[in-house]
Amino acid sequence: DTAVSQTPKYLVTQMGNDKSIKCEQNLGHDTMYWYKQDSKKFLKIMFSYNNKELIINETVPNRFSPKSPDKAHLNLHINSLELGDSAVYFCASSHGNRGPWETQYFGPGTRLLVL
Amino acid sequence: RKEVEQDPGPFNVPEGATVAFNCTYSNSASQSFFWYRQDCRKEPKLLMSVYSSGNEDGRFTAQLNRASQYISLLIRDSKLSDSATYLCVVNGNRDDKIIFGKGTRLHILP
Numbered sequence: 554d555t556a557v558s559q560t561p562k563y564l565v566t567q568m569g570n571d572k573s574i575k576c577e578q579n580l581g582h583d584t585m586y587w588y589k590q591d592s593k594k595f596l597k598i599m600f601s602y603n604n605k606e607l608i609i610n611e612t613v614p615n616r617f618s619p620k621s622p623d624k625a626h627l628n629l630h631i632n633s634l635e636l637g638d639s640a641v642y643f644c645a646s647s648h649g650n651r652g653p654w655e656t657q658y659f660g661p662g663t664r665l666l667v668l
Numbered sequence: 669r670k671e672v673e674q675d676p677g678p679f680n681v682p683e684g685a686t687v688a689f690n691c692t693y694s695n696s697a698s699q700s701f702f703w704y705r706q707d708c709r710k711e712p713k714l715l716m717s718v719y720s721s722g723n724e725d726g727r728f729t730a731q732l733n734r735a736s737q738y739i740s741l742l743i744r745d746s747k748l749s750d751s752a753t754y755l756c757v758v759n760g761n762r763d764d765k766i767i768f769g770k771g772t773r774l775h776i777l778p
Contacts, residue, residue: 594753594771595770596712596768596771597768598766609765643711643712652699652700653699653700653759654700654717656702656714657704657712657714659711659712660711661710661711662710662711
């Protein structure tokens with residue numbers, strides 16, 4: 554009965570590799586997000602999709618490419634991984650129709666370590 | 669001034685005490701405000717929204733001061749299970765950009 558799920562939970566990889574993180578929500582929400590939480594625990598939004606359409610695209614290197622095949626899924630593909638990409642990546646979702654009072658529901662996070 | 673600023677702590681507080689956190693925000697046009705809680709190595713979860721009139725949920729009270737641009741969280745009769753990081757969250761402009769503070773760590777001591 555997991556609401557927002559992410560795979561993999563842990564990802565250890567070499568610099569220069571390409572990797573993907575998958576996210577799925579079964580809450581029927583229209584909006585999904587990707588956040589990065591770095592070693593200093595600062596949680597920063599990267600992307601937001603509403604009904605498969607990109608609505609927030611923060612200043613993120615274009616090595617990061619989100620893909621939303623349907624409104625229940627938002628995957629994150631990262632090309633040419635760098636040491637600084639090491640962080641915890643959280644997927645989240647929200648209803649998408651409640652304006653600024655949207656509650657965010659987070660997945661368990663994917664711990665990425667780039668060696 | 670940072671968009672959302674919190675005292676990082678840690679706050680070390682004996683069980684049963686009352687503890688208060690403040691959070692300041694820079695955008696006077698911000699529309700909505702929240703407190704999230706994040707346990708160690710877990711995802712953030714909504715604790716409570718913060719309404720203009722202030723609101724209370726059990727031992728937790730949240731207040732908003734728009735004039736001074738800060739929100740506060742008060743925890744009464746603190747429990748060991750309250751130990752966590754408390755994240756101040758502000759929803760900003762028309763693009764619905766949500767900004768998280770860096771969080772305040774709370775340790776409740778037995």
